[in-house]
Amino acid sequence: MSKIVRFHATGGPEVLTLDDVEVREPGQGEIRIRTRALGLNRADAMLRSGHLMELPSGIGWEASGEVDAIGPGVEGFTVGDAVSLIPSFRATDYPIHGELAIAPATAVVKHPDTLSWEEAAALWGQYLTAYGALIETAALKAGDTLLVPAASSSVGLAAIQIARSVGARPVALTRTSAKRQQLLDAGAEAVIATTEEDVVTRVNELTDGQGARVIFDPVGGPALARLIGAAAPGGTVIVYGALSTEATTLPVLAVIGKSLTIRGYKVFDLTTDVERRKVAVDWILDGVARKVLRPVIDTVFPLEDIVGAHRRLESGSQVGKIVVTVRR
Template sequence: MSKIVRFHTTGGPEVLTLEDVEVREPRQGEIRIRTRALGVNRADAMLRSDHPSEFPSGIGWEASGEVDAIGPDVEGFTIGDAVSLIPCFRATDHPIHGEMAIAPASAVVKHPGTLSWEQAAALWGQYLTAYGALIETADLKAGDTVVIPAASSSVGLAAIQIARSVGARPVALTRSSSKRRRLLDEGAEAVVVTGEDDMVTRLNELTDGHGARVIFDPVGGPALADLIGAAAPGGTVILYGALSNEATTLPVLQAIGKSLTIWGYKVFELTTDVERRKAAVDWIADAVARKVLRPVIDTVFPLEDIVGAHRRLESGAQVGKIVVTVPR
């Protein structure tokens, strides 16, 4: 028997429970992992609160731990290997959050040995999302300005680090002036506090009137119009989320006038492609090993307080990744 995070109805963090469940043997192409740490994602909250599912449902995409059992036709792993998980599967098919997890072998990687369990659980979702958007899609280069709304999120911080690694200029957007100093310390070249600063004016000042070549936005809503106003002619706007509860307004004539590329992006388009996934994992692992990239962890919760971890996620107060540790 193993403790697994489950929910029997959609709702807020309080619907999550820890239940004792008998863990099956891994099937063909699967690996069973004794988890040591779990990464909490916005997608977990969306699944828990909004998406219809068969109940009871498990949850979770990211974790680190040790290989406990190996299914038929799986090669390249041995019992006891330290591994972490790439989000490239449906969490309802392979729920990861709990003391034991069974995952497709294609989602399991040996993470850089320099990382703690908590850092490994905070690695792949955020960096793969930022890498796929900024490096693959936008072809971010030295000297480019990239605007990063929700910059204190784990993906936002990953984007700042990746932009810095290629010599680009990351400009962080945040709703809270209390996060300004921290975002500068984490590598942002400048911070624009929405609601206090005039976003378009400030971004035009920072780019000498040229505008930002890349905008990496998980928010949408009315602010998208201002972001398009601050984009450079020929620039790329990448939308990878819809955190705003308000309708998204697209100023079509301005987008056409600037010849903008507006790209809807999801990380699964990268992680479910074998060749692209390998290239991305190799790039990130190398940068981590060289200490160019470093997962930023906001808060660590014990497994028995999984509800608290989700409440922290939904507070919007975090800077970096929320991680849950699993007792041995």
């Protein structure tokens, strides 16, 4: 029997339990992993608090660990290999948070031994999201100004690192000044506290009135109009989340007047495409090898405190990734 994170009713972090479950053998095209660390994502909280057709349910997209068993038709892996997981599957089909996890082999990658288990569990979701939006979609390049709302999230920090790696200028957006120094230390060229400063005015000051060519927004809501006001003519606004619970109003005349591209983005479009995913994985591994990309971990919790880890996730006070370790 293995301890698996599940919930028997939807709700807050307190609904999570550690259940003793018999984990099956891997089937065709599958790998079983003995986990060492689990990475938390905002999507985990959305799944846990949403409405499911079938309960109890498992949870989780990201983990690192060792190959425990290999199913038929799988090549390129050996029992004992150090691996981590790319979010490219439905967590309700392959819930991976627990001591043992079954995953499709297409989602399993070997990670460099320069990364700890915690860093490996924090790697793929954030960097693939930022890479796909910024490099593949927006073609971010040297000299570009990039606006990063919710910059203290793991994806926001990955975006700052990726921008720096190509010579772009990342400007971090955060609600208050409380995280200003941490974001500057993380590589932001400037930090705008959105409840204390006018975003459009500050961006114009930072860009000599040119505006930001790329905006990478996970929030939506009323703030999107201000971001569009700060965009450069011909710029690209990528929306990859809807953290705001308020309605999003699009200032159409500003979009037309600036000839903006507004693009919806989800990482699964990248991670479920074999060829695109390979290019992205190689690009990120190269960045890790050159030490220009490195996961920022906010807090590490033991598996036994999975509820506390989810509470930290929902607090909004973190800077970086929340990781859960699995003791052996």
